[in-house]
Amino acid sequence: MDSKIYSNLKREYEIKKLQKEEDALSYKNKVFSENEILHKLDEKKNMLAIKSAKLMLISDDITRRIEKENLEIKLKEIDAKIEKELKRIRLSMESFNPKYDCNLCKDTGIIKSKGKYEICSCFNQALINETYKQSNMKKLDEENFETFDIGYYSKKVDKEKYGVNKSPFEVIENIKNIAYKFATNLDNKSVNNLMFIGNTGLGKTFLANAIANEAIKNGKTVVYQTAPILMDKIMDYRFSYDKTSNEKEQYNKIFEVDLLIIDDLGTETMTNNKFTELFKIINTRLLDGKKILISTNLTLNELYKRYEERVLSRIIGNFNICRFIGEDIRLKKKSYKKNS
Ligand SMILES: Nc1ncnc2c1ncn2[C@@H]1O[C@H](COP(=O)(O)OP(=O)(O)O)[C@@H](O)[C@H]1O
Ligand SMILES: [Mg+2]
Ligand SMILES: [Zn+2]
Known part of the structure; x- marks a missing residue:
């Protein structure tokens, strides 16, 4: 196989994939910034992420576990609210998945089949x-x-x-x-x-x-x-x-x-x-x-x-x-x- 054609194409794929993922992310950001409810819920989620990172600092195992479980419950509640609001505006979290050209390989050019990687x-x-x-x-x-x-x-x-x-x-x-x-x-x-x-x-x-x-x-x-x-x-x-x-x-x-x-x-x-x-x-x-x-x-x-x-x-x-x-x-x- 002509290695130049191959490597050019590989590069094209990488760029395309990144572009699709960027597009998806900026679409999500746009929707979330234009909708007040979603915007607030997203901010809460960010706060929880910070708290979650801070859990590492708690030395007591039991306290840490309880705190972690609390956070996870809260996170689920927020996610449910986000889905509900998205549904109201006829969207869902899936709407923010990248729109790949190929659903088989998600524009990586590679698929895993029977434990082996294939083009x-x-x-x-x-x-x-x-x-x-x-x-x-x-x-x-x-x-x-x-x-x-x-x-x-x-x-x-x-x-x-x-x-x-x-x-x-x-x-x-x-x-x-x-x-x-x-x-x-x-x-x-x-x-x-x-x-x-x-x-x-x-x-x-x-x-x-x-x-x-x-x-x-x-x-x-x-x-x-x-x-x-x-x-x-x-x-x-x-x-x-x-x-x-x-x-x-x-x-x-x-x-x-x-x-x-x-x-x-x-x-x-x-x-x-x-x-x-x-x-x-x-x-x-x-x-x-x-x-x-x-x-x-x-x-x-x-x-x-x-x-x-x-x-x-x-x-x-x-x-x-x-x-x-x-x-x-x-x-x-x-x-x-x-x-x-
Ligand atoms: N069923 C069809 N619906 C719409 N456009 C058609 C259809 N069949 C042919 N055309 C158009 O007519 C033109 C000739 O068709 P083409 O497929 O090249 O014919 P052929 O290969 O039989 O010579 C093309 O511009 C094509 O897009
Ligand atoms: Mg013809
Ligand atoms: Zn593919």
Whole structure:
């Protein structure tokens, strides 16, 4: 692993964690200073803390113990009053917990599992994003299952145009369900890999992002890349003589991550070497039972013309094909804007 990327990220995590904790504390201070009841109770608590420190000075064991118990009772009473007042203003002490990005590791990047320390999946994913410069995944906040709007798909059946007896709306409803099940069942061997097929502007990349987002949310690691960039990276790696450890790491991730998303398959320039590499990746992942999502603007016919039949059949046989139909949403969005 590239130690520079690693140490930079570690630092970023430390800063982020501190920031979140500071934010939480200053929020608590703000609430307590603006509310008279809370402010007074907090002052009392501080007094008790001082008294508690002074207990150490009492030499008589029994007296000290009794005093200590007294203080603890008082402290509990004050805490109860604080909770009561917080509840009145619709808050609780939990409102002042830091809002970590990752609840698993509390933004430390490390989790303890079965007595051992492990790197948290969020940290692994951040490393992947860093090494792959997955800036194209930035849209994840915007493109998720909640924001995927099926209102853009017509409810009219057009068998002549689309060749199916279902409306684009019905089709996308079904695909969305399949996609969600896929995203939340990456470890489930009985759930098939996915292939999105359809014209441009039908939401394939959007839904791929939604899947990536959901998977990462559930602690899975994802490499998302368009076919041209992915293939270039792979070819660079395969035919370079001195490979850095970072390059090796990056290459291995393609095989290791829980989900590999290859977007826009068919837009890369094809050579025999590339084809062999692509097949190797897909085949290895299939054998390891690791999920793949492929998206393409080509039709099945066009795919068969472009790739070797024997190989493509093997791929197709292991994928659940989702055919997107409807009208270009990019254009629809534009005309909505014009009309509004
Ligand atoms: N279901 C949807 N809800 C909202 N916006 C969508 C939806 N599907 C696609 N879009 C938007 O339409 C445009 C094209 O979608 P995209 O996913 O890139 O299509 P494709 O990958 O099929 O070419 C993008 O700007 C995207 O954000
Ligand atoms: Mg796309
Ligand atoms: Zn984490």
